Structure formats: C-alpha cells, structure tokens
Amino acid sequence: MASTKKLTPKELQEAEERLRTMLQIVSGDIDQLEEEALGEDNPIADTTGEAGTDSFSMEMNLELLERDENTLREIYEALDRIKDGTYGICEGCECMIGKERLKAMPHTRNCIDCQRKAEQGLL
Ligand SMILES: [Zn+2]
Numbered sequence: 001m002a003s004t005k006k007l008t009p010k011e012l013q014e015a016e017e018r019l020r021t022m023l024q025i026v027s028g029d030i031d032q033l034e035e036e037a038l039g040e041d042n043p044i045a046d047t048t049g050e051a052g053t054d055s056f057s058m059e060m061n062l063e064l065l066e067r068d069e070n071t072l073r074e075i076y077e078a079l080d081r082i083k084d085g086t087y088g089i090c091e092g093c094e095c096m097i098g099k100e101r102l103k104a105m106p107h108t109r110n111c112i113d114c115q116r117k118a119e120q121g122l123l
Pocket residue numbers: 090091092093094095110111112113114115
C-alpha cells in the first residue's frame with residue numbers, strides 16, 4: 001500500500017543529518033566524526049502528536065553500512081533529492097517511501113516493495 005504521507009521539514013532535516021553522518025562513515029572519515037554525531041544529543045521535543053514520529057535517534061545500524069562507492073553515490077544522490085524536494089519518493093512506483101524505512105536507510109531510493117522486486121530482478 002502506497003503511503004502518501006509527505007516528510008515534514010523537520011524530517012527532511014533529520015534525514016539530511018543522517019545522510020551527512022553516513023557520508024563521513026562511508027568515506028572512511030569516521031573516528032571522531034562518529035562520536036560527534038552520536039554524542040550530539042539533541043533532544044527534539046516532538047509536539048506534533050503525529051503517529052509514527054518516534055523520538056529521533058540513530059536507529060540505523062551504522063555497522064551494516066557498506067563502505068563502498070555505490071553507497072557513497074547513493075548518499076550523494078539522496079542529498080540531491082533533498083535539495084530537489086523529491087527525497088522520499090520511490091523511484092520505482094513514485095509512492096512515498098515509508099518513514100521507518102527512510103530512518104533505517106536514509107539513502108534508499110525505493111520503497112520496500114520495489115526493493116524486493118529489484119532484488120528478484122522484476123524491475
Ligand atoms: Zn516503490
């Protein structure tokens with residue numbers, strides 16, 4: 001089911017911060033930067049009352065991040081999409097990618113359905 005919930009400016013900003021952190025990690029510039037990013041305790045009071053906006057934390061598993069050029073390119077492209085205002089839109093079916101998925105994989109370009117299809121060679 002396609003979600004049509006758009007990202008709020010705050011969520012976009014969070015995504016950008018995550019992507020920039022990832023960029024540092026993937027480009028190998030990790031040591032002190034990771035600590036900065038993770039230690040930067042920035043409690044954002046969530047007063048929107050919107051369901052699904054969990055507290056902001058580094059939920060993505062940094063360990064799982066692949067440090068290769070492909071990932072690097074995807075991060076850059078995701079940052080471009082934030083600038084263009086197309087971030088969060090699936091390239092496959094043009095639905096909004098789920099927010100949970102974007103939190104876990106801010107550089108993803110496909111929704112979970114399209115990702116599965118791509119993995120099965122259907123796209
Ligand atoms: Zn899709």
